[in-house]
Amino acid sequence: MEYTDVVMENFTCPKHVGEIEDANGVGQVGSPACGDIMKIFLKINDNGIIENASFKTFGCGAAVASSSMATDMIIGKSIEEAGKLKNSDVVDALGGLPDVKIHCSVLAAEAIQAAIQDYKNKKA
Amino acid sequence: MEYTDVVMENFTCPKHVGEIEDANGVGQVGSPACGDIMKIFLKINDNGIIENASFKTFGCGAAVASSSMATDMIIGKSIEEAGKLKNSDVVDALGGLPDVKIHCSVLAAEAIQAAIQDYKNKKA
Amino acid sequence: MKRIYLDHAATTPVDPEVVEVMIPYLTETFGNPSSIYAEGRAAKKSIEKARQQIATAINADSREIYFTASGSEADNWAIxxxxxxxxAKGKHIITSQIEHHAVLHSCEYLEKQGFEVTYLPVDEVGLISLEDLKNAIRDDTILVSIMFANNEIGTxxxxKEIGKIVKEKGIVFHTDAVQALGNIPVDVKDLNVDLLSLSAHKIYGPKGIGVLYIKKGLPIDNLIHGGAxxxxxxxxxxxxxxIMAFGKAAEIASEHLEExxxxxxxLRDQLIEGVLGKIPLARLNGHPEKRLPGNANFCFAYIEGESILLSLDVIGIAGSSGSACTSGSLDPSHVLLAIGLPAGVAHGSLRLTIGKSTTPEDIDYVVNNLVEIIQRLRDMSPIDAD
Amino acid sequence: MKRIYLDHAATTPVDPEVVEVMIPYLTETFGNPSSIYAEGRAAKKSIEKARQQIATAINADSREIYFTASGSEADNWAIxxxxxxxxAKGKHIITSQIEHHAVLHSCEYLEKQGFEVTYLPVDEVGLISLEDLKNAIRDDTILVSIMFANNEIGTxxxxKEIGKIVKEKGIVFHTDAVQALGNIPVDVKDLNVDLLSLSAHKIYGPKGIGVLYIKKGLPIDNLIHGGAxxxxxxxxxxxxxxIMAFGKAAEIASEHLEExxxxxxxLRDQLIEGVLGKIPLARLNGHPEKRLPGNANFCFAYIEGESILLSLDVIGIAGSSGSACTSGSLDPSHVLLAIGLPAGVAHGSLRLTIGKSTTPEDIDYVVNNLVEIIQRLRDMSPIDAD
Ligand SMILES: Cc1ncc(COP(=O)(O)O)c(C=O)c1O
Ligand SMILES: Cc1ncc(COP(=O)(O)O)c(C=O)c1O
Ligand code: FES
Ligand code: FES
Incomplete structure (x- = not known):
């Protein structure tokens, strides 16, 4: 198991940690593989653009780094675009992840989808 | 497998190698364990004293050293005494032999007995 | 950056004295010990000296010492x-739930081949019960394998007591003493063991060399067949x-055992007191007294082990979340589950193991930084600590 | 006294460049490759480099290279x-009568466990017959193991041809290439092999490290269970x-293979011509051309092998009477018996194996002395040479 420098950077100095007080989309998922938990907070404006995103994660280094990277990637994007974010996009942006840690990036993609769904549910 | 210095000495510069032209007791034995062969020549005088002894051996280092040591040990002895020479006496005189090489000393003791028997048979 | 190495249970640096002993056998004395010429005899003589050093360290006869390539191989061979x-006599084996994977996976493999294995449970501090053991023994029990000291929690x-029970029943007794040697006294005669596994790299020797002690006369099949x-x-x-290195390392280990x-x-007690005193919701895993002198194993609620390790690594501290050889696996430690920790908690474990070169200042540095790291990770966690 | 070492098939001195590569892994870079902190990652990265070096040397993918503790372990594991x-598929194995004991004794052990083994004969120069092989293959044959080059007679x-036959039948094919690496080209793709054993100490690396090449995707049980x-x-x-040493040794061996x-x-041809030309009743064992470039194996009628070896040793020459690992046994070489030599003749064998540092002067010295030694021993023999 060997993390890239990008992973380590995003782990040691993660971006967007914490809760967004006025989040209007919140998603939490857990990994069946390891029991870890990731929670994503989104602040989406009326045009469907993600103005801000943050996370809280109980998990491994890859989970923290994926959370950091994924939230960073979707800020400024529309929820349609953000909803299409694939875990492989996160992995690529991190410069790769060890095989056994791919599922941690899946967690990030799923948490974002869950948060968008939460926003949609609330709006509906 | 580690040979003592005495074994190596008796192997590299064996005493009493060769045939005795006028031998009156000759014994040859083979080792069932390894297929090697030892031949002992004795010159026994009328008082039953071994005046000279020699050997020819097709065998390992321990066999050559045992032949050398054993012939050296019996020269000057009576055939009664020589007949009692045990392989363990040879082993002791050699300062020991590796376990798998004990049978080579047995060969020497048996060859001497065979040579004495040959002498007795001829006399009888 | 200065590194503080606190993973001596995973492996140890090779003692410079030990390195020195090895070098000639890579250069001049390169002979094959089975060869009869001078180069071979010199090599042979040397390894017999090393065999004697190991024998002396565990109070065995040198003819009872068999070199293997690792503690794992020794365990596999024994089992x-x-x-x-x-x-033909029986197909039942007794071991414990907290054994090293070399023992556990060997047993599991044998189960596939038609053997039956009883995995004894342990209590909340990691001890097996002698009663459980007695009850588990059957007429067809052929082997009991219980580790001397646990590599994760140090229990x-x-x-000795197990050995007595097993011996009375005439069953073969193996103990994995890989973590014991150099840390606590190991005496095969006192312990009543028939087989005992050792590994050099845990006692400041190189990786890739182990020993199986086999009591004289004990019949055992080979694991690796071939030459003599x-x-x-x-x-x-x-x-x-x-082999020469292991001999020397064992000699040094026994000579300096007490100190x-x-x-x-x-240092271990300084570490344990520091961590438990300064970090909320920290717990010590393993037995409070019957534990390896260098072992401290903690759980921190609401955080995950790897995150702690990476955070420590970044500031120069090497620790582990359990056994080194299962990193790469996502499952929580089988040992922590066996002492009754829920999977979530077991995920947040940290093992720090002290060595010869560790100093009180190292411990202070670690404790102070750990306080901050745990706080930072808890702040990041979605699980509510209240 | 200057020593002339002519037993490179038994083991080789470690190349100083290789020793140099090893040392850091005994000192600074002592981490456990499975650990996630810096020390562990550094070790892990290094061994992956070594794995790649071995892979390159035999034209494999690095993920097909598995380190073991010896050639013997690799053979045991494969078989x-x-x-x-x-x-469950079948219990029949085909091998040859001249395999290394690591293969033969593994097969014999399996026979005790209910497997059936066909030991193919060889002709008078040590070659198996492809016809024999084809005829031996059965519906329940699960493995064919034939060595690449024989360690005693060098054949x-x-x-490649065997691989083709075996592959067509969908049977797993293993070859023991311990004596081949560094001596002849070894290319797993060209050879059609599924498994291939290697050992470092035959190619100027240290003793105690081997490799089993396992073709990607080939299912195989573990021999040593435990960590990941x-x-x-x-x-x-x-x-x-x-491991680092083996990597380097393999790299050096491939780079300098031709020269x-x-x-x-x-030098081998100089030796063979000298011995056969100057010593009566000497014969060369093994194939005249299809033989390892460094191997010469002779029989001398009417004398015993150990006596030759001891006599050579005394004057500074290290040679062997067959494989090193069976010295201590009294049985004549199973390889020499398999090529049809009577036991008495097989007892009088001498193997001299040439290495990188051997010189033409060494060979002259050996030949001249051998002439005298053989004469002296024959004079001592009770068997009549006429
Ligand atoms: C208790 C225990 N047994 C066995 C082993 C295996 O030893 P090795 O790494 O030499 O295979 C270890 C350490 O890895 C251990 O801690
Ligand atoms: C053909 C062959 N196979 C296997 C081996 C065993 O290798 P190792 O000594 O590394 O166990 C040897 C040499 O000893 C050999 O020559
Ligand atoms: S999120 Fe659990 S292992 Fe990465
Ligand atoms: S006499 Fe044959 S081995 Fe010694």
Missing amino acids: KGIAMKNK IEPI QERKKRAGTENTAE NMTHMKT | KGIAMKNK IEPI QERKKRAGTENTAE NMTHMKT
Whole structure:
């Protein structure tokens, strides 16, 4: 198991940690593989653009780094675009992840989808 | 497998190698364990004293050293005494032999007995 | 950046004295110990000296010492060798739930081959119960394998008492003493063991060399067949350099056992007191007293182990979340589950193991930084600590 | 006294460049490759480099290279691992009568466990017959194991052709290439092999480190169970120092293969011509051309092998009477018996194997002295040479 420098950077100095007080989309998922938990907070404006995103994660280094990277990637994007974010996009942006840690990036993609769904549910 | 210095000495510069032209007791034995062969020549005088002894051996280092040591040990002895020479006496005189090489000393003791028997048979 | 290495249970740096002993066997004395010429005889003589050093360290006869390539190989050999040798007598094996994977996975493999294995549970501090053991023994039990000291939580099992029970029943008894050697006294005669596994790299020797002690006369199948090395019991050209290294390392370990134990215990207690005193919701895993002098194992609620390790690594501290050889696996430690921790908690474990070169300042540095790291990770966690 | 070492098939001195590569892994870079902190990652990265060096040397993918503790372990693993994995499919194995004991004794052990083994004969120069092989293959044949080059008589088997036959039948094919690496080209793709054993100490690396090449995707049981090392296929903390050494040794061996082969062949032919030309009743064992470039194996009628060896040793020459690992046994070589020599003649064999540092002067010295030694021993023999 060997993390890239990008992973380590995003782990040691993660971006967007914490809760967004006025989040209007919140998603939490857990990994069946390891029991870890990731929670994503989104602040989406009326045009469907993600103005801000943050996370809280109980998990491994890859989970923290994926959370950091994924939230960073979707800020400024529309929820349609953000909803299409694939875990492989996160992995690529991190410069790769060890095989056994791919599922941690899946967690990030799923948490974002869950948060968008939460926003949609609330709006509906 | 580690040979003592005495074994190596008796192997590299064996005493009493060769045939005795006028031998009156000759014994040859083979080792069932390894297929090697030892031949002992004795010159026994009328008082039953071994005046000279020699050997020819097709065998390992321990066999050559045992032949050398054993012939050296019996020269000057009576055939009664020589007949009692045990392989363990040879082993002791050699300062020991590796376990798998004990049978080579047995060969020497048996060859001497065979040579004495040959002498007795001829006399009888 | 200065590194503080606190993972001596995973492996140790090789003692410079030990390195020195090895070098000639890579250069001049390169002969094959099985060869009869001078180069071979010199190599042979040397490894017999090393064998004697190991024998002395565990109060055995040198003819009872068989070199292997690792503690894992020694464990595999002991378990499979006894099982295969005695399968006509019986097919039942007793071990514990907290064994090293070398023992556990060997047992699991044997289960696939038709053997039955009882995995004894342990209590909340990691001790097996002698009653459980007695109850588990059956007429067809051919082997009991219980580790001397656990590599994760450091708990020391009552091997001598176990040995007595097992011996009375005439069953073969193996103990994995890989973590014991150099840390606590190991005496095969006192312990009543038939087989005992050791590994050099845990006692400041090189990786890749182990020993299986086999009591004189004990019948056992070979694990590695071939040449006549190791009294025909374990084939393969002898790893002369590492054998010499193991001999020397064992000698040094026994000679300095008392002082090393005192040193490690003092620092371990400083570490445990510091962590439990300064970090909320921290717990010590394993037995409070019957534990390896260098071992401290903690759980921190609401955080995950790897995150702690990475955070420590970044500031120069090397620690582990359990056994090194299962990193890469996502499952929580089988040992922590066996002492009753829920999976979530077991995920947040940290093992710090002290060595000869550890200082009180190292411990202070670690404790202070750990306080901050745990706080930072908890702040990041979605699980509510209240 | 200057020593002339002519037993490179038994073991080789470690190349100083290789020793240099090892040392850091005994000192600074002592981490456990399975650990996630810096020390562990550094070790892990290094052994992956060594794995790649070995892979390159035999034209494999680095993920097909599994480190073991010896050539013997690699052989044991290949044979037993395939047998155990496939025992439901069939229990028949084909090998040859001249394999290394690591293969033969593994097969014999499996016979005790209910497997059936066909030991193919060889002709008078040590070659197996492809016809024999084809005829021996049965519906329940699960494994064919034929060595690449024989360690005693140096004969090189037609591995590529064997591989083709075996592959067509969908049977697993293993070859013991311990004597081949560094002496002749070894290319797993060209050879059609599924498994291939290697050992470092035959190519100027240290003793105690081997490799089993396992073709990608080939199912095989573990021989040593435990931790997750070697992609979960071979447990035990990695022998980092010796792994690095093996990598380097393999790299050097491939880079200099052509020149080494030429060097060895020239001296070998000088030796063979000298001995056969000057010593009556001497014969060369093994194939005249299809033989290892460094191997010469002779029989001298009416004398015993050990006596020759001791006599050579006394004057500074290290040679062997066959394989090193069976010295201590009284039986004549199974290889020499297999090529049809009577036991008495087989007892009088001498193997001289040439290495990188051997010189033409060494060969002259050996030949001249051998003439005298053989004469002296024959004079001592009771068997009549006429
Ligand atoms: C052909 C062959 N196979 C296997 C081996 C065993 O290798 P190792 O000594 O590394 O166990 C050897 C040499 O000893 C050999 O020559
Ligand atoms: C208790 C225990 N047994 C066995 C082993 C295996 O030893 P090795 O790494 O030498 O295979 C270890 C360490 O890895 C251990 O801690
Ligand atoms: S999120 Fe659980 S292992 Fe990465
Ligand atoms: S006499 Fe044959 S081995 Fe010694």
